[in-house]
Amino acid sequence: MAQQVGDYVLQRLREWGVEHVFGYPGDGINGLVAAFGRAGNRPEFVQARHEEMAAFEATAFAKFSGEVGVCTATSGPGAIHLLNGLYDAKLDHVPVVAIVGQTARSAMGGSYQQEVDLQSLFKDVANEYLAEVNVAEQLPNALDRAIRIARARRSPTVVIIPSDLQEETYTAPEHEFKQVPSSPPADPHSATTPAKSELQAAAEILSAGQRVAILAGQGARDARAELMQLADITGAGVAKALLGKDVLPDDLPWVTGSIGLLGTRPSYEMMRDCDTLLIVGSNFPYSQFLPEFGQARAIQIDCDATMLGMRYPVEVSLIGDAQQTLAELIPLVTRAKDRSWRDSIEAKVARWWETMERQAMLDADPVNPMRVVWELSKQLPDQAIVTADSGSSTNWYARCLRLREGMRSSLSGTLATMGAGVPYAIGAKFAHPERPVIALVGDGAMQMNGLAELLTAMRYRTQWSNTCFVVCVFHNNDLNQVTWELRAMGGAPKFEESQSLPDISYADTAAMLGCTGISVDDPGELAHAWERALNHPGPVVLDVHCDPEVPPIPPHAEWDEIKSLTAAILRGDPDAWHLMVQGAKTKAQEFVPSRSGRDEGSAQ
Structure with a gap:
């Protein structure tokens, strides 16, 4: 035929x-x-x-x-x-x-x-x-x-x-006028590097810097070893854009974590105080979280010339593959002898993780959503892949999740669309069927399309050599990120008609679809629930009943945000008293003295 x-x-x-x-x-x-x-x-x-x-x-x-x-x-x-x-x-x-x-x-x-x-x-x-x-x-x-x-x-x-x-018969193009042939499939990976003079100019800036900060995005993922080497030579700290969360592990003492609205205090302070900035493979959009214009001498590395100089005025632009460009740049950089900047960054990072633990362990009604991710971090299997959705749960993914060497993670970064967490997890399983996959999803996204896509996971689960597939639902019956944005950005109280969600049992619904459902409404049960879910063969839905009033406000919140939140409360937010108490408890943890004795006043 x-x-x-x-x-x-x-x-x-x-x-x-x-x-x-x-x-x-x-x-x-x-x-x-x-x-x-x-x-x-x-x-x-x-x-x-x-x-x-x-x-x-x-x-x-x-x-x-x-x-x-x-x-x-x-x-x-x-x-x-x-x-x-x-x-x-x-x-x-x-x-x-x-x-x-x-x-x-x-x-x-x-x-x-x-x-x-x-x-x-x-x-x-x-x-x-x-x-x-x-x-x-x-x-x-x-x-x-x-x-x-x-x-x-x-x-x-x-x-x-x-x-x-x-349905027509296929006929190939011929060697004649107005027909266009093609060549056999091939996948050449050509790595490009900048000119030697440009590399030398960048090296001179890095060598002269006394307080070097590095911002790594997803374009730096294949340059992990080179990033670590350059950070060691310059004494730099490394902040990670949201799409670059898995570029470097979070247990490195000089990795400051995420940056921006969902970011950490050490990342914020490092950018505030640095005199030199290196951006590698990132199109991080919020320039207000980068150094003040003119404060830092800046270098940017990107394989796409159209992305250069978009977010911060850079002195040297290096067009090239991140791994190869850094490999050629490193031998030209002089090692920094003064390590006080690095010591300061490490002290602030250590304090930050202590603060995150205290905040995660605070009582809430019924479960503190920060603790959900904190407990996961302690049990993440080796080589795990974590996907996240868009919503308030993304804050806890960005700030609280501690990835180790070899782990991967991603989410809808720039579009920040709801509903991508579960299909991302399925796509991850087809990319790496041998690896455990965990999705962190809000209940709004789960109702939007996550529940239906559990059927896809059930259908194809037998093709995955590693059977671990866990969807954790932050069950708070609220479109929580928008609720907080209404409060903190607009000074408006929560509008129940648009923000409240129908209450269902995600664990029971998952069981009806053939998955295993685990429901948690006691924080003391979280660790055991994660252990059960991560060791169960086949798709699991972990339905955690969370407190919607744990504030996702950045640790470096501006006065305008605090003023707007106060205005929202005064205008009749439906759970104003609980909101104030939970917010005050959470914020207070930033001022507790450091256990490590390396407190440098980073929370003041």
Whole structure:
């Protein structure tokens, strides 16, 4: 039987090494779905519960595997549903290819069922490459360019294939006018480095600095050893952007943790006091958490020239691969003899972790959400992958989670969309089926789509050699991050009609879906509950009833935020007294003297 276009699409994906396609079927991709059947499900069609989840899973797969993620959807509504996940890939600079169906060519332009102008729909999210294939001879070049450009530009690309074309006989492009051939799949990884003169200029700045700070983002992930070596030479501390949380382990005494609204006091103070700043592979957007303009001499390393100098005025811009650029920079830097700056950073980091422990162990009603993550940190299995959702739980992920060497983590960073935590965990499992995976998810995100996606985890659990898959739900019946933003940024009390959530048992619902459910409403049970969940074979939902009034306000909160919060309370916040007591208890822990005896007044 002659090879159809759908068959060729899958053949080309196999030649590129694609093993999984995340998607949901529909008649706009019937020809492609039938081809999966003829190909023995190679690559594997991973059926999500919703096309948005498929795009999230492809994005997470790409983040955790380092390969291109691939997703597919039907025309019309299916294509529209992909958008949020593809924007997540775009904003976090992740290579994802979407293969999308379209109305049959004979019906296009006739207001046909599910006919949507997909060129207009995708032109922003797939601005690096968007192609509609209307004859078979286009296919090799369109597919290959989509994959190559997704890799090279670290961005989503889209190939649209009308439904009738998918079932036509495939014919290759010929050596003739107006036909475009392609080359066999190849994956050259070319590492670039800056000119020697630029490296020397950067080295002179770093060598002259007395208080060096490093900000590491996800682009520094492959440069872990080099970052550690440079930090040792310069006596620098290293702060981590949210997407770079797993770049360096948190048990290094000079790693100050996250930076920004979800960040730590040591990161804030290091940026406030430094005289030299090195930014490696980060597009951290909040310049108010970087040194005052003109305070620090700055250097930035990034493989994308368009990202340079966007957030802070840099003196030297180094365009290149982070690992190779740092490797060539390090021999040019003079070792700092004065270690007082490093000693100060380590003292503040030690004090910070003491403060976090005290805050996590405070009583709450019923469970302190900080303790949920603190207890997890003590039991995280080696090589674990942690995903997080967007919401107040993200604060505790950013500040309280202590990752060790070899662990990975990620979330929807720049888009910060709700609902990505569970599909991210599924994508992580397909990228690394041999590793334990834990998702930290708010109850709003769990109601939005996490519960449905538990069915996907149950369906594919037997393919994962490591059976650990835990979804921890921060159950507080409140869209908590927005509630706190209303209070701290707008001075408005909690608006029950928009903020309160329907109360359900996530443990019981998980059990109905075939998962194991564990419910916790006593902080004394948390450690044992985590132990049960992490050692149970198969998907587990840990349903922890948390206090919504534990404040996620940054430890370096500005006076305006405190004033707005006070105004919200005075205007009739529904749980004002408990809110004030819990907030005061939490903040007071920053002023307790350090157990280590290395207190340098960092909380004052």
